[in-house]
Amino acid sequence: MKVQNKTLKNFSIVCFLLIACFLFSSRADAVNVHKTILPNGLMLLHSENHNLPIVTVTLIIKSGQIHEPKEKAGLANLTAELLTEGTKSRTSRDISEATDFIGASLDASTGNDYTTVSLSVLKKDVRKGFELFSDILLHPSFPEEELVRKRDLIKGSLKHREDEPSFLAERAFREGIFGEYPYGRLIEGSFETLDKIKREDLIQYYSEYFLPNNSILSVVGDLTFEELNILVSQYLGDWKKDEFTFVAEGKTNIQTKKKVIKIERNLIQSSVIIGNLGISRDNPDYYAVSVMNYIFGGGGFSSRLMQSIREEKGLAYSVHSYFATYKETGSFQAGVQTKNESASTAIDEILKQIERIRNEKVSDQELSDAKAYLTGSFPRRLDTNRKIADFLASVEFFGLGLDYDKKYPDYINAVTQDDVLRVAQKYLTAENYVIVVVGNQKKAQLKY
Numbered sequence: 001m002k003v004q005n006k007t008l009k010n011f012s013i014v015c016f017l018l019i020a021c022f023l024f025s026s027r028a029d030a031v032n033v034h035k036t037i038l039p040n041g042l043m044l045l046h047s048e049n050h051n052l053p054i055v056t057v058t059l060i061i062k063s064g065q066i067h068e069p070k071e072k073a074g075l076a077n078l079t080a081e082l083l084t085e086g087t088k089s090r091t092s093r094d095i096s097e098a099t100d101f102i103g104a105s106l107d108a109s110t111g112n113d114y115t116t117v118s119l120s121v122l123k124k125d126v127r128k129g130f131e132l133f134s135d136i137l138l139h140p141s142f143p144e145e146e147l148v149r150k151r152d153l154i155k156g157s158l159k160h161r162e163d164e165p166s167f168l169a170e171r172a173f174r175e176g177i178f179g180e181y182p183y184g185r186l187i188e189g190s191f192e193t194l195d196k197i198k199r200e201d202l203i204q205y206y207s208e209y210f211l212p213n214n215s216i217l218s219v220v221g222d223l224t225f226e227e228l229n230i231l232v233s234q235y236l237g238d239w240k241k242d243e244f245t246f247v248a249e250g251k252t253n254i255q256t257k258k259k260v261i262k263i264e265r266n267l268i269q270s271s272v273i274i275g276n277l278g279i280s281r282d283n284p285d286y287y288a289v290s291v292m293n294y295i296f297g298g299g300g301f302s303s304r305l306m307q308s309i310r311e312e313k314g315l316a317y318s319v320h321s322y323f324a325t326y327k328e329t330g331s332f333q334a335g336v337q338t339k340n341e342s343a344s345t346a347i348d349e350i351l352k353q354i355e356r357i358r359n360e361k362v363s364d365q366e367l368s369d370a371k372a373y374l375t376g377s378f379p380r381r382l383d384t385n386r387k388i389a390d391f392l393a394s395v396e397f398f399g400l401g402l403d404y405d406k407k408y409p410d411y412i413n414a415v416t417q418d419d420v421l422r423v424a425q426k427y428l429t430a431e432n433y434v435i436v437v438v439g440n441q442k443k444a445q446l447k448y
Contacts, residue, residue, distance in 0.1 A: 030405060030406055031047055031382060031388055031391075031392070031405050032047060032048070033045055033046065033047050033392060033402045034046045034047075034048075034225055035396075035402060038212070038232070040212040040213065040236075040237075040239055040240060040241045041211070041212050041213025041214075041241040042212035042213070042215055042216075042217055042232075042236065042239070042241075043215065043216040043217065043396060044217050044219070044228075044232065045216065045217065045218040045219070045392045045393065045396060045402070046218075046219050046220075046223075046225050046228055047218075047219075047220045047221075047388060047389075047392065048221075048223065048224060048225065049220065049221055049222065049385070050222050051222075052221070052222065052385075053122055053123040053124065053222045054120065054121070054122060054123065054221050054222060054385055055119075055120070055121055055122075055123055055126050055129070055219065055220075055221040055222055055223050055385075056118075056119070056120045056219070056220045056221050056385035056386050056388075056389045057118060057119040057120070057121075057129075057130075057133060057217070057218070057219050057220075057389065058116060058117075058118050058217075058218040058219075058386075058389040058390050058392075058393045059116065059117040059118070059133075059137070059215060059216070059217050059218070059393070060114045060115070060116055060215060060216040060218075060393045060394070060396075060397050061114060061115040061116075061117070061209060061210055061211075061214060061215045062113075062114050062209070062214045062215065062216075062397065063076060063114065063115055063205075063208075063209035063210070063214065064076050064110050064111050064112055064113045064114045064115055064187075065077070065110065065111065065112045065113075065182050065183070065185065065187050066112060066113055066182045066183070066326075066327070066328065067205075067209060068182070068205070070180070070182070070185075070193075071193060071196060072189075072193055072196050072197050072201060073182075073185045073186070073189040073190060073193040074154070074186075074187070074188050074189020074190070074193050074194050074197060075189070075197050075201055075202070075205055076110045076115060076187070076205065077109075077110045077154075077187050077188055077189065078147070078150060078151065078154075078189075078194075078197055078202060079110070079115070079142075079202050079205050079206055080108045080109050080110040080115045080116075080117075081108070081109075081150050081154075082140065082142050082143075082146055082147060082150060082202060083108040083117065083136045083137070083140050084096075084106060084107070084108055084136050085142075085143065085146040085150065086140070086141045086142070086143040086146055087135045087136055087139040087140055087141055088139045088141050089135065089139065090135060091143075092143075092146060095132065095135075095136065098128070098132055099132060102121060102122070102125040102128050102129065103121075103122060103125075104119065104120060104121040104122070104125065104128075104129050104132070105118070105119070105120045105121075106118070106119050106129075106132055106133060106136065108136070110187065111187065112182070112183055112187065112326045112327070113326055113327040113328075113397075114397060116390075116393075117133070117136070117137055118386075118389075118390075119132075119133045120385070120386060123221070123222040123223070126223065126227075126231065127231070130231045130234075130235045131235060133235070134235035134236055134239075137210070137236075137239075138236075138238065138239055140206065142199050142202045142203060142206075144199050147197075147199055147202070151194050151195075151197070154188050154189070154194060155191055155194060157188070158186075158188060158190070158191065165265060165267060165269075165271040165337075165438045165439070166271055166337075168263050168265070168271070168438045169263070169271040169272070169273050169335070169436045169437075169438045170273065171186060172261045172263060172436045172438075173261075173273045173275065173331075173333060173434060173436045174186075174331070176259050176261055176434035176436065177254075177256065177275065177276070177277055177331045177434055178254060178329075178331070179254065181254050181329075183326060183328070183329070183331075208244060209244060211239075211240075211241055211242050211244060212236070212239045212240070212241050213241040213242070213244075214244055216393050216396050216397060217232070217236075217393075218389045218390070218392040218393040218396075219389065220385045220388045220389040220392070221385045254277060254329060256276045256277040256429065256432045256433070256434065257432055258431060258432050258433060258434075259433075259434045259435070260434075260435045260437075260446070260448045261434070261435065261436045261437070262437050262441050262446065263436070263437070263438040263439075264440070264441050265438055265439055265440070266440055267340070267438070267439050267440055268339070268340070268440075269337045269338060269339055269340065269439060270337070270338060270339070270340045270343040270437050270438060270439030270440070270444055271335075271337050271436075271437070271438040271439065272335065272336050272337070272338065272343055272346060272347060272435070272436070272437050272438075273333050273334070273335045273434075273435070273436045274333065274334050274335075274347060274350055274351070274433055274434070274435045274436075275321075275331055275332045275333030275334060275433060275434060276331070276332055276427075276428070276429045276432060276433050276434065277329065277330075277331060277332075278323045278324065278325065278329065278330035278331040278332040278427060279323065279325055279329070279330050279427060280325060280326060280327060280328055280329050280330055281325040281326065281327065281330070281398045281400075282327075282398055282399060282400070283325070285423050285426070285427070286325065287411040287412055287414070287415055288415045288419040288420060288422070288423045289323055289423050289427060290323075290374060290412070291367065291370045291371065291374065291412065291415045291419075291420055292357065292362075292420045292423050292424050293321055293322060293323055293332075294370040294373060294374060295357070295362050295366045295367070295370050295420070296321055296334075296353065296354075296357050296424075296428075297319065297320055297321025297322075297334050297353075298320065298321055298322055299369070299370065299373065302369060303320075303321075304353050304356070304357070305319045305320070305321060305334060305336075305349075305350065305353055306318070306319055306320075308349055308352075308353060309336060309338075309346060309349050309350070313345070313349065315336070315338050315339075315342050315345060315346045315349070316336045316337055316338040316346060317337075318336070318337070319334070319335070319336040319346075319350075320334070320335055320336075321333065321334035321335070323427075327397075327398070332427060332428065334350050336350070340439045340440045340443035340444040341443055341444065341445075343437055343439065343444040343446060344444070344445070344446050344447050344448070347435060347446075347448060351430050351433075354424075354428050354429070354430045355430050357420075357421075357424045357428065358421075358424045358425050358428055358430065360421075361417045361418070361420070361421050362417055362420050362421075364417075367415070367416075367417055367420065371412050371413055371415065374412045375408070375409040375412050375413065378405075378408055378409065382405060391405070435448055
């Protein structure tokens with residue numbers, strides 16, 4: 001009887017999960033969004049869904065790594081990290097315990113272009129969730145002891161990562177591509193810059209950029225617009241707008257020049273990255289570039305790089321390529337780990353494939369397969385409340401339009417063979433590239 005009851009219980013759990021998955025996937029075809037701008041300038045996006053009693057919140061503050069001074073790199077990241085480490089009325093422990101008590105999640109992080117504050121909470125505890133959310137957002141105290149502790153943790157992490165070949169390669173590649181531009185730095189900063197950041201810097205950075213008229217609030221889940229208005233009015237109504245100015249360092253100063261960076265490490269394999277300057281997220285060629293890159297090296301086992309370097313030549317277990325797109329610009333890179341002795345051969349093959357896709361039209365089958373994957377996998381970006389909330393906020397940030405989820409398949413399906421050839425010629429280079437090789441340089445004997 002006990003076995004029978006356990007079987008029934010497991011069956012019930014499986015059924016619940018299947019139903020939940022169905023509910024999520026059934027709404028991923030289209031997202032209904034209500035958009036409004038509040039009197040304090042806050043952009044509010046709301047998508048109502050009552051399938052599960054959960055409310056998910058994503059707030060984007062339009063400030064990130066790109067807004068911090070070079071000499072204090074890591075300032076944006078430290079500011080975000082310390083939001084949950086103390087307010088005027090709560091200690092770090094108070095915030096953690098209150099969040100755990102209601103089974104919520106409350107986080108803050110920063111990236112290249114913006115900072116994100118997120119909340120997930122059960123509908124029954126939504127008021128408490130918004131109370132905690134608004135407290136860390138509006139009343140952070142940036143305690144000195146927490147600043148010291150967090151800074152030490154970040155420095156410890158950076159030191160530990162010095163032993164990771166992939167980290168060394170990525171850091172060197174970003175510096176090689178972007179140079180002095182903020183995108184060329186680590187979001188965490190460096191030992192030198194972190195030591196220069198004081199509590200007063202955090203307070204000033206926060207006061208300059210953490211403004212409602214510089215933010216986007218995306219709320220998804222079991223909440224009507226009327227209920228949301230009450231919560232926003234009660235908990236964010238005192239958030240005052242203010243004037244702010246920001247001028248990014250000139251991206252036109254970034255130029256890709258041929259550069260080979262060799263980092264000596266006594267390793268069996270070399271970590272190789274090769275690439276060039278890319279595109280910004282709002283570039284109209286983004287969709288043709290996505291199709292082109294899928295065919296070139298972003299399509300897993302079906303990509304040309306994987307077929308050539310792994311299947312035909314047996315040089316590596318895996319190889320990939322992708323375009324990283326940011327607000328101001330971006331980068332393209334292909335990466336592979338291979339034996340030191342075959343590093344030059346792998347680089348040769350990547351450059352050969354770049355030349356090929358820049359000079360020959362892709363096949364009908366390659367184009368069809370790329371479109372099928374990119375459009376078919378798109379709904380997975382919207383299969384949870386969290387993904388939807390993040391998606392809506394980022395779509396608004398990049399100015400893609402709130403009907404983007406409906407238009408994306410058409411954008412991809414409109415890409416032609418001529419488009420793929422054109423963007424390959426425009427955004428891939430077989431000459432002015434940056435190569436980074438981390439490994440045993442004596443064994444590698446690079447010819448570059």
